[in-house]
Amino acid sequence: MNMTSSSHHRQRLQQTRRLVVKIGSALLTNDGEALDVARIQGWATQMAALMKAGVEVVLVSSGSVAAGMAQLGWRQRPSDVHELQAAAAVGQMELVQTWEHAFQQHGIRTAQILLTHDDLSNRKRYLNARSALRTLLDLRVVPVINENDTVVTDEIRFGDNDTLGALAANLLEADTLILLTDQLGLFDADPRHHPDAQLIEEALAEDPKIRAVAGGGGVLGRGGMATKVRAARLAARSGAATLVLGGREDEALTRALAGEPVGTLLLPEHEPITARKRWLAGHLQVKGTLVLDAGAVRALRDAGKSLLPVGVKRVEGDFRRGELVQCLDESGERIGKGLCNYDAEDTRQLMGHPSHQIEALLGYVESPELIHRDNFVLI
Ligand SMILES: Nc1ncnc2c1ncn2[C@@H]1O[C@H](COP(=O)(O)OP(=O)(O)O)[C@@H](O)[C@H]1O
Numbered sequence: 152m153n154m155t156s157s158s159h160h161r162q163r164l165q166q167t168r169r170l171v172v173k174i175g176s177a178l179l180t181n182d183g184e185a186l187d188v189a190r191i192q193g194w195a196t197q198m199a200a201l202m203k204a205g206v207e208v209v210l211v212s213s214g215s216v217a218a219g220m221a222q223l224g225w226r227q228r229p230s231d232v233h234e235l236q237a238a239a240a241v242g243q244m245e246l247v248q249t250w251e252h253a254f255q256q257h258g259i260r261t262a263q264i265l266l267t268h269d270d271l272s273n274r275k276r277y278l279n280a281r282s283a284l285r286t287l288l289d290l291r292v293v294p295v296i297n298e299n300d301t302v303v304t305d306e307i308r309f310g311d312n313d314t315l316g317a318l319a320a321n322l323l324e325a326d327t328l329i330l331l332t333d334q335l336g337l338f339d340a341d342p343r344h345h346p347d348a349q350l351i352e353e354a355l356a357e358d359p360k361i362r363a364v365a366g367g368g369g370v371l372g373r374g375g376m377a378t379k380v381r382a383a384r385l386a387a388r389s390g391a392a393t394l395v396l397g398g399r400e401d402e403a404l405t406r407a408l409a410g411e412p413v414g415t416l417l418l419p420e421h422e423p424i425t426a427r428k429r430w431l432a433g434h435l436q437v438k439g440t441l442v443l444d445a446g447a448v449r450a451l452r453d454a455g456k457s458l459l460p461v462g463v464k465r466v467e468g469d470f471r472r473g474e475l476v477q478c479l480d481e482s483g484e485r486i487g488k489g490l491c492n493y494d495a496e497d498t499r500q501l502m503g504h505p506s507h508q509i510e511a512l513l514g515y516v517e518s519p520e521l522i523h524r525d526n527f528v529l530i
């Protein structure tokens with residue numbers, strides 16, 4: 152196994168700013184019993200504490216089919232897709248109410264987001280989802296994401312919210328994806344069938360040996376470790392580390408983000424910044440244009456610096472904070488692209504001004520730079 156020095160990599164979990172937590176069906180419903188409300192409250196308490204410490208939290212919650220089955224008194228997961236969809240529709244109501252109630256105890260609101268994989272491969276819907284989710288995070292609301300089971304057939308058959316968790320991590324450039332599950336992590340063989348299997352503490356998400364040990368899941372969720380390992384590879388594209396973590400352990404989330412050696416950490420091959428830049432270069436569509444003066448072009452191209460508002464001469468397009476913009480020199484040649492820390496209107500107000508005037512011009516300061524160098528790629 153491609154083991155790496157444990158403590159060093161665990162530290163990156165302590166630095167998590169934006170976290171996606173995905174919780175599987177088996178865990179949420181205590182292996183198919185009704186929703187485990189006490190545990191849900193426990194996880195909400197841990198997430199609320201993380202939010203108070205400044206971490207942005209996005210939740211991907213499975214469990215609609217399993218909760219619906221319990222409510223309808225079905226003991227066996229039906230194979231008929233329409234019955235699965237009916238169970239999901241019933242269960243989703245209880246699921247979101249339970250999360251809303253659990254977070255309410257901490258003065259935090261939640262929002263229901265139902266997505267399909269198709270939504271995230273369609274450019275326009277992808278950007279819509281991204282903007283809505285970013286706005287919710289700005290409002291300190293916890294998005295509770297699940298698949299839109301009524302309109303899909305493949306996903307509901309294969310039950311794969313692990314992938315949805317990874318896509319959410321890509322979409323929001325999260326630094327950490329936690330897959331909470333019913334095992335302590337990824338083992339070198341399925342512990343349900345091999346009681347002496349050993350927990351893998353750390354590996355590269357791309358390691359082929361990791362793929363080989365990951366088997367399918369139980370009867371409720373079904374994705375198993377195979378979809379978790381694939382999700383870790385997807386999340387690694389945008390630089391996120393994935394932690395497969397036992398959700399039944401006390402304070403599992405709190406301990407993991409304090410850097411304790413719990414669960415299996417699946418790391419991106421490239422440093423987060425390099426991975427994010429590669430992903431930025433290939434995966435996002437530009438929403439606007441900044442025309443830069445010669446000094447700013449030199450700072451970005453030759454000195455690898457961040458872009459400051461003072462070096463911007465013109466702003467085109469209508470983009471939101473955090474969206475991708477391209478940077479051109481005054482002759483129209485493309486210099487690069489990056490994520491802009493201010494929306495188009497604010498950027499227009501700031502252009503040409505030194506950063507110490509930002510507060511006076513806008514009444515707030517998001518950051519002194521318009522585009523941080525970690526979020527910029529040269530073309
Ligand atoms: N190498 C492995 N290590 C740990 N669990 C494994 C492994 N291979 C298969 N599994 C199975 O994956 C299951 C978890 O996946 P799944 O049932 O889909 O859960 P979830 O609902 O959390 O997504 C475990 O209960 C276990 O039986």
Ligand SMILES: N[C@@H](CCC(=O)OP(=O)(O)O)C(=O)O
Nearest residue numbers: 176214215216310311312372
């Ligand atoms: N939308 C389905 C997703 C099922 C699913 O992915 O389950 P899991 O493998 O337990 O995360 C549900 O909520 O039941």
